[in-house]
Amino acid sequence: MTSENFPAGTVLNSVETQLQQLIQREEGAYRGEKLELTDSLWSHSIRVAAMAEKIGIREGVDRTASRLAGLFHDAGKFESGSYHSGKTKEEDGSVKILYEITRGTGIRPELIDQVAEAILQIYHDDSELSLLARVLFDADNLDKLGLPGVSNFLIKAGLRGRGLNRNLIHRISVELTYARYAPQTMMTKTGRKVAEEKAPDTIEFFRRLLNSLRNDGLFNFRVNEVYHQGMKLDIVEPIFCECGGPIKRQIWDAPDLKCQKIHVLHRCDKCGSDHELQFCRPLLSS
Numbered sequence: 633m634t635s636e637n638f639p640a641g642t643v644l645n646s647v648e649t650q651l652q653q654l655i656q657r658e659e660g661a662y663r664g665e666k667l668e669l670t671d672s673l674w675s676h677s678i679r680v681a682a683m684a685e686k687i688g689i690r691e692g693v694d695r696t697a698s699r700l701a702g703l704f705h706d707a708g709k710f711e712s713g714s715y716h717s718g719k720t721k722e723e724d725g726s727v728k729i730l731y732e733i734t735r736g737t738g739i740r741p742e743l744i745d746q747v748a749e750a751i752l753q754i755y756h757d758d759s760e761l762s763l764l765a766r767v768l769f770d771a772d773n774l775d776k777l778g779l780p781g782v783s784n785f786l787i788k789a790g791l792r793g794r795g796l797n798r799n800l801i802h803r804i805s806v807e808l809t810y811a812r813y814a815p816q817t818m819m820t821k822t823g824r825k826v827a828e829e830k831a832p833d834t835i836e837f838f839r840r841l842l843n844s845l846r847n848d849g850l851f852n853f854r855v856n857e858v859y860h861q862g863m864k865l866d867i868v869e870p871i872f873c874e875c876g877g878p879i880k881r882q883i884w885d886a887p888d889l890k891c892q893k894i895h896v897l898h899r900c901d902k903c904g905s906d907h908e909l910q911f912c913r914p915l916l917s918s
C-alpha cells in the first residue's frame with residue numbers, strides 16, 4: 633500500500649479510518665440509520681480504491697495517488713448528512729474533505745493536489761484529463777460491471793425498497809447497454825482489458841435471470857436490440873401489457889445536467905399505462 637512518495641503505511645491507514653468514519657456518519661445521517669448499518673458508500677469507495685490501484689500500477693501512476701483518488705472521489709456525496717443540496721458541488725465537497733483529512737499527515741502536498749485535480753476533472757467534460765483522472769474514471773465505472781456490479785445493482789435496489797418487480801426489470805436495459813459498450817467507454821488500456829473480461833458476466837447473468845423469470849411465469853420480458861442515434865441499445869421490455877394490450881416504444885434524447893440522457897417510454901394502447909426509463913448515454917472514449 634506504500635509508495636516511494638509516501639511516508640508510512642500507518643499514515644494511510646489513519647487517513648482511511650478517518651474517512652471511513654466520516655462517510656459512514658454522514659451517510660447514516662442522510663439515511664437516518666445507525667452508523668454500523670451504513671457502509672454502502674464506504675464499500676464502494678474501498679472497491680474503487682482497490683481497482684484504481686490495480687489500474688494505476690499497470691499504467692505507471694503513483695500507487696498512493698491512485699488509492700487516495702478512489703477513496704475520496706465520493707467523499708462529498710452526503711456532506712453534512714444531505715444529498716445534492718446547497719450550492720457546493722459534490723466533487724468540490726470531496727476535494728475539501730481530502731485536504732482536511734490529509735493535512736499534516738506528511739503526504740506530499742503536490743501528490744494531494746494531483747488527486748484533487750483528478751477528482752474535479754472527471755466531472756467536467758471540457759477538461760483535459762490527467763492520467764490519474766482517467767485511472768479514477770475507469771475504476772469508478774468498472775465497479776458497476778461484472779458479477780460484483782450485478783450484486784451491487786440488486787443490493788442498491790433492496791436498500792431503496794425495491795423488490796424484483798417490473799420497474800427493476802426495466803432498469804436492466806441500462807445495465808445491459810452499459811455492459812455492451814463498457815470497453816469502449818474506458819479511458820486506459822488496462823481499464824479496457826478489465827472491462828472486456830467483466831462485461832460478458834453482466835450480460836450472461838441478466839439474460840439468464842430474464843429467461844428464468846419468463847420460464848417461471850413471473851415476468852414475460854425480452855431483450856430487444858434497438859438502434860438509436862448511431863448506438864445499439866439493449867432494451868428490456870414486456871411482450872405485452874398486464875392488461876393484455878400491445879405496448880408501443882418511443883425513444884428520444886434530451887440534455888441533462890451532467891450528460892445526454894436517453895429516454896425510453898413504453899405505453900399500452902389498450903389501458904394507457906406507461907413506463908419511462910432515463911439513463912445517461914454511454915460516452916465512448918476516443
